[in-house]
Amino acid sequence: xxxxxxxxxxxADLGLSTAATFTAICTDDEDDVIGCFxxxxxxxxxxxxxxxxxxxxxxxxxxxxxxxxxxxxxxEGNQFQGSREEVLRPLSRLGRAASxxxxxxxxxxLSLAEDGLVQSAFDLYRPDQPHGAAxxxxxxxxxxxxxxxxxxxxxxxxxxxxxxAARLDASWAAGPHLVLEIxxxxxxxxxxxx
Numbered sequence: 001x002x003x004x005x006x007x008x009x010x011x012a013d014l015g016l017s018t019a020a021t022f023t024a025i026c027t028d029d030e031d032d033v034i035g036c037f038x039x040x041x042x043x044x045x046x047x048x049x050x051x052x053x054x055x056x057x058x059x060x061x062x063x064x065x066x067x068x069x070x071x072x073x074x075x076e077g078n079q080f081q082g083s084r085e086e087v088l089r090p091l092s093r094l095g096r097a098a099s100x101x102x103x104x105x106x107x108x109x110l111s112l113a114e115d116g117l118v119q120s121a122f123d124l125y126r127p128d129q130p131h132g133a134a135x136x137x138x139x140x141x142x143x144x145x146x147x148x149x150x151x152x153x154x155x156x157x158x159x160x161x162x163x164x165a166a167r168l169d170a171s172w173a174a175g176p177h178l179v180l181e182i183x184x185x186x187x188x189x190x191x192x193x194x
Contacts, residue, residue, distance in 0.1 A: 004145060007154030007168070014049055014173060016077055019103040022157060023074040023082030024166035026095030030065055030178065033072045036090045037063055037081055039182040047179030053077035060181040071166040075177075078103065086185045088113040098163040100124075100156035110156050112137050112163055122147075124156055138163075 092113035
């Protein structure tokens with residue numbers, strides 16, 4: 001198991017310390033995962049994690065998709081599709097899904113989804129305010145991790161690893177990865193009242 005410090009170093013090495021989303025799904029079906037993100041598997045091409053860092057200023061968004069053991073991992077540089085309920089709910093029908101998101105504006109979220117529902121999510125600065133179908137579902141994966149003002153993004157990736165068994169290390173980071181553009185999944189609309 002990797003530590004928060006390991007993940008902080010990895011994020012710095014990858015240039016993803018400022019803004020990124022990592023999503024891990026307990027499935028072996030990369031094509032279905034790509035579809036849940038609004039992508040077309042036929043458009044995927046070999047690439048690197050750094051290929052996701054462009055495209056946030058009005059261009060199409062890009063994701064990198066790869067395997068880590070029994071999980072599929074999706075990385076977004078400076079994007080957040082994997083943190084959205086509209087993406088997590090269908091992903092979690094494929095298997096447990098966990099995502100860690102942060103950006104330069106101090107927005108962040110750690111989410112855990114299973115069986116079509118976001119079970120638990122919280123802002124990495126406010127871990128004492130979880131919400132979801134089972135707000136404390138993250139609890140077994142957080143032992144010894146620091147969140148709140150003393151947080152590190154590496155703590156979020158450590159929790160993601162604990163929940164999904166996705167091991168993100170230098171050999172994983174080196175690839176292979178598939179990179180493709182996606183169309184963001186439309187936002188869900190609230191049901192009309194009575």
